[in-house]
Amino acid sequence: MLSHESPECQERCSRIFLVLCYGEVMNASRTARERVRAELTREITDIARRHLATDGAPGLSLRAVAREMGMVSSAIYRYFPSRDDLLTALIIDGYNALGEAVEDADAVCPRDDFTGRWLAVCRAVREWALARPHEYALLYGSPVPGYQAPEDTVVAAIRDTVVYGRIISEAYAAGALTPPGGTPAPPAAFAGDAAIVRELMPGVPDDVVAQALVAWTGLFGWVSFELFGQFNNAILNRATAFDHLMRRHAALLGMPA
Amino acid sequence: MLSHESPECQERCSRIFLVLCYGEVMNASRTARERVRAELTREITDIARRHLATDGAPGLSLRAVAREMGMVSSAIYRYFPSRDDLLTALIIDGYNALGEAVEDADAVCPRDDFTGRWLAVCRAVREWALARPHEYALLYGSPVPGYQAPEDTVVAAIRDTVVYGRIISEAYAAGALTPPGGTPAPPAAFAGDAAIVRELMPGVPDDVVAQALVAWTGLFGWVSFELFGQFNNAILNRATAFDHLMRRHAALLGMPA
DNA sequence: CTCATGAGAGAGCATTGCTCTCGCAAAGGA
DNA sequence: TCCTTTGCGAGAGCAATGCTCTCTCATGAG
The missing domain is CATH 1.10.357.10 (Tetracycline Repressor, domain 2)
Structure with a gap:
């Protein structure tokens, strides 16, 4: 059993958080599921960043990103709980890129x-x-x-x-x-x-x-x-x-x- | 007949432009219709400015403004041909206020x-x-x-x-x-x-x-x-x-x- | 008095963010 | 190996948006 303070849990949580919020994976994730999830999360942010570059933040549409991925729009919400969270990921990426x-x-x-x-x-x-x-x-x-x-x-x-x-x-x-x-x-x-x-x-x-x-x-x-x-x-x-x-x-x- | 260069036409056009874009009337307009039009235009920009102050530009909704005025949303388009034009009026007002x-x-x-x-x-x-x-x-x-x-x-x-x-x-x-x-x-x-x-x-x-x-x-x-x-x-x-x-x-x- | 113009009402279209449910498939424990 | 939990995509649906179109009616000019 994992305690919330155990290194395992902390490591797992922080990886999940990274995948969720940063759209990045540190390196090889544990399970195959986690790996494909990280892959898709990264793909979402990449497409979103491209849309952001051409249309600007107000024109960034979750549905358009989903369309380009061949997904239905609701599926995106498995990866980003809201449009704002996707924007947050892009913001963090942007700060890191500029830095x-x-x-x-x-x-x-x-x-x-x-x-x-x-x-x-x-x-x-x-x-x-x-x-x-x-x-x-x-x-x-x-x-x-x-x-x-x-x-x-x-x-x-x-x-x-x-x-x-x-x-x-x-x-x-x-x-x-x-x-x-x-x-x-x-x-x-x-x-x-x-x-x-x-x-x-x-x-x-x-x-x-x-x-x-x-x-x-x-x-x-x-x-x-x-x-x-x-x-x-x-x-x-x-x-x-x-x-x-x-x-x-x-x-x-x-x-x- | 008014030529496009005549002072009358220029004056009329510039007044219309002011009403359209600035949401302001210079002074007493000619006809009663124009006066009420100017009044309503000003009311629209006032309400819009209030919404802008509380919700920010992305939250500024033509329909909400119309609702608050007791109008149907399509009627707003008699005064501002698009949401961007309303924003333009607010921008100009803002620059003037700051100035x-x-x-x-x-x-x-x-x-x-x-x-x-x-x-x-x-x-x-x-x-x-x-x-x-x-x-x-x-x-x-x-x-x-x-x-x-x-x-x-x-x-x-x-x-x-x-x-x-x-x-x-x-x-x-x-x-x-x-x-x-x-x-x-x-x-x-x-x-x-x-x-x-x-x-x-x-x-x-x-x-x-x-x-x-x-x-x-x-x-x-x-x-x-x-x-x-x-x-x-x-x-x-x-x-x-x-x-x-x-x-x-x-x-x-x-x-x- | 007549008629063109202006303006509000209403319906409608395409789009958005987001929620909910359903069903399938993979992962994991016994 | 079987069974259950979990994750995830699909689909329908809701409320809201900007904007267009048509209809109708009152006003104002000639």
């Missing part, structure tokens, strides 16, 4: 080229978003109304932020950050939140944390503006402008040119 | 307190958004898939930006901008876009234009992050953090503390 893209972009840079690493991260975010606008919109656009982000999305959601925080932290530790003066000192009431954010960039003082937030919100603010049409008829040579603004952010963080 | 809030916030500040004016604009945007998250999401979140912003939304969409540009322009003209050094010079390829953006902030050099874009994207990047849940469990004392970051943006623009 991986950011990790890869950072990984190929020389470790001590902090400006280069930051720029690589910025470009990775932008290019990932431009290649999959609807998926980006699902992650960083308006949240779907009924949707409550499960706690589990959080770990995936901050993968890119973790990379960013490491760059800042390492740059500061290496003494490579000499920010320009003239900026106001963070107020005392900011200390608490700075401490939370500092978990992502250990050892960094409050004013660098604040400036890091400026850069991070600036990056996603730009990408969202560009993708959601706010730059129409206003900014044409977008790659150039983006690049310059991100270099500017690096300089304002005190990174070397 | 007006920003204008009002700026108007009560001393003209030469540029830092104060910028902070007032920032707070106005954030507070407007926090008070109507769904409406903000409609403006700055993921665009609805089928939706193509008509040219007409543009004038409303940049009302807030116009205020912002004026602050920058006047601050620069007053010699009140002394930005910190150390930022990279804008590349030559940026000049074209800088010229376009400069129409909103006449007389300002390219590097100030670039920094102005940094601040503007930072403002909306923050507000979107805060509203769309990206700060959950990360930043708690949000008003404080927001205020400090916007002060920081002011300082980086070279505004006096």
Whole structure:
């Protein structure tokens, strides 16, 4: 008999959860049934992701996915209890894909080229978003109304932020950050939140944390503006402008040119 | 007979367009029929805006609006040819409301307190958004898939930006901008876009234009992050953090503390 | 007074998310 | 090996949506 605390049960539950919510299998599942279930779950999310890419989240229809799989619509509910759960799986996948893209972009840079690493991260975010606008919109656009982000999305959601925080932290530790003066000192009431954010960039003082937030919100603010049409008829040579603004952010963080 | 170029026709067409798309009447309409039509159009958009506020854009249903008006659903189509057109009207209304809030916030500040004016604009945007998250999401979140912003939304969409540009322009003209050094010079390829953006902030050099874009994207990047849940469990004392970051943006623009 | 125009009512179509029941087949225990 | 539990696909069905079409009637212009 399995107790709920037994490693077996935990392992089984977590695998089921992964199959259900992530549409992924870790490796060979135990039984044949579980294997085909994982296969079909993955197929559903793949088709759904394709529909999402072409039609956007509001146009994602469970019935259309079922049709493409040659299933009847009600059968999909064996795999995802609701449309929102399918969307949640896509969201988690999306965060992981973006996080991986950011990790890869950072990984190929020389470790001590902090400006280069930051720029690589910025470009990775932008290019990932431009290649999959609807998926980006699902992650960083308006949240779907009924949707409550499960706690589990959080770990995936901050993968890119973790990379960013490491760059800042390492740059500061290496003494490579000499920010320009003239900026106001963070107020005392900011200390608490700075401490939370500092978990992502250990050892960094409050004013660098604040400036890091400026850069991070600036990056996603730009990408969202560009993708959601706010730059129409206003900014044409977008790659150039983006690049310059991100270099500017690096300089304002005190990174070397 | 009215030619299409006659002032009468143009006036009539533009009024019809306003009623159709803006849900507003300029003043007393000509005939009684037109007056009641304008009244009903306004009532539809009012109810729709209320539904939008509570349920979000995807939950906005033409039939529900019709039901609340005591009409049958098909009758709504006499006023808005499709759901998207109703949404367009709400978008334009939203841009105008936000623009007006920003204008009002700026108007009560001393003209030469540029830092104060910028902070007032920032707070106005954030507070407007926090008070109507769904409406903000409609403006700055993921665009609805089928939706193509008509040219007409543009004038409303940049009302807030116009205020912002004026602050920058006047601050620069007053010699009140002394930005910190150390930022990279804008590349030559940026000049074209800088010229376009400069129409909103006449007389300002390219590097100030670039920094102005940094601040503007930072403002909306923050507000979107805060509203769309990206700060959950990360930043708690949000008003404080927001205020400090916007002060920081002011300082980086070279505004006096 | 006549007649064209505008507008609401109603039925209807295709589509959606989701539920329920039914029946079959595979997995697992005795 | 047999029997039972479990999982899963099929199908019908419900309520709701956006949108179209036709019918009818009142209003307003000539």
